[in-house]
Amino acid sequence: MGKVSYKKLRGSQNLRQRLLLSTLSATPVQVEDIRANDMMPGLRPHEVSLLRLLEKISDDCVVKINETGTKFQYKPGIVMGGRHLVHDCGVSRAIGYFLEPLVVLGLFSKKPLSIRLKGITNDSKDPCVDTFRSATLPLLKQFGVPSEGLELKIESRGAPPHGGGEVLLSVPIIQSLTAVTWIDEGMVKRIRGVTFSTRVSSQFENTMIHAARGIFNRLLPDVHIFTDHKAGQQAGNSPGYGISLVAETTSGCFITADTAVSYARADDGGMEGEKQELVPAEDVGFVVSSLCIMPPRCFKDSCRKARNPWNRNTKAHQGFFGC
Structure with a gap:
């Protein structure tokens, strides 16, 4: 087996987009200097969770993270999809953070994707699951994604800081997307x-x-x-x-x-057990x-x-x- 050639990148900017494009283009990447000068250097818990999610839906995907978390190598595999998958997103970021790249990868997987995501369903950092269901999914239909098999079911709610929500995402597979020219937002x-x-x-x-x-x-x-x-x-x-x-x-x-x-x-700056005014x-x-x-x-x-x-x-x- 030949030596893997990695495309070298720096910093934590646009990490989701980098991983998404790396997976779709089958290009291995090596990301260095991830918050190297911060008080808390390295990958955040939600970023590590995203990497584990990519491993879960892919075959022959390899992720190597150094001890400090300031550098990792990502060799994308074949996005397989599959049924009855489960992933705990944690409470560092909401489920919406994971849904956005996941729905794109699900469209181009080998099999239809059905996955249960656990964590925070609604917060002020990321798009909530309601917005994703009522805006993002209908928008995909404009690009030729069939309605059948495209669904987001909210089974329980989870708010910060401890989460506890669950959603079930189903994504069909497609052969190609339809190009759309959209320049007028309308009334x-x-x-x-x-x-x-x-x-x-x-x-x-x-x-x-x-x-x-x-x-x-x-x-x-x-x-x-x-x-x-x-x-x-x-x-x-x-x-x-x-x-x-x-x-x-x-x-x-x-x-x-x-x-x-x-x-x-x-x-986020709050103290555990601190009384806050909502x-x-x-x-x-x-x-x-x-x-x-x-x-x-x-x-x-x-x-x-x-x-x-x-x-x-x-x-x-x-x-x-x-x-």
Whole structure:
């Protein structure tokens, strides 16, 4: 067996994209100097988890990480897919961090992919599973991905810091993608959304919906926001609440905004057991609905700070799909 030639890269920037392109192009990569000068050098837990996930869905994939985690070699294998796979994403990042590269790799695998992912379903760092289900999956259909076999089922919710959520992702295989020219974002014609709450009162969801409708009802009539209150084992391990909104335009684009309110993780600056004041549900509904109807290109940092009444530890995730 011949010596493997690695393409050498530096730093931790765009790590998911590097691994995704490396896998699709069958190009081995060696990444060095990963946060070498940081107080905590090396790969983060979610990045190691992503590498293990790639090993799980691939055949003959080889990952070698040095002792400090500042350097690793990745030799991609053949993406096999498969049924009844399970992966624990941990609590360092949400499941949305793993879904984005996973759905692309699943399309080009040898067999249809069906995998259960465990961890945090909703937080303010990554796109929540509701946004992924209501915006990303419909967008794939525009590129020729069949609806049959393409599904994301939310079986339980998990909020930071301890997670406990589970989702089941199913991805069909395709032969090729259809090229799409999409330059007009269009006008918003309908808004759909869902609120969630775990281990808190369901009244939080009604408050968020009331605040969001206070903005939307002045603009268009076709607005439906559903509730998803979880209890028992389906509520995960931590209290939390949040909202995901998707505005569909006349040209088929999706403008999304979502967030989750929960107690901070220890690595986010929070202290274990520290009493924290959570953002009121009314402010959550108001701010996220304002983000949803304002195109991202117009929502500058200065404008965001002026409109955002939240504290510095709370963020909303905004996306713009299709343009």
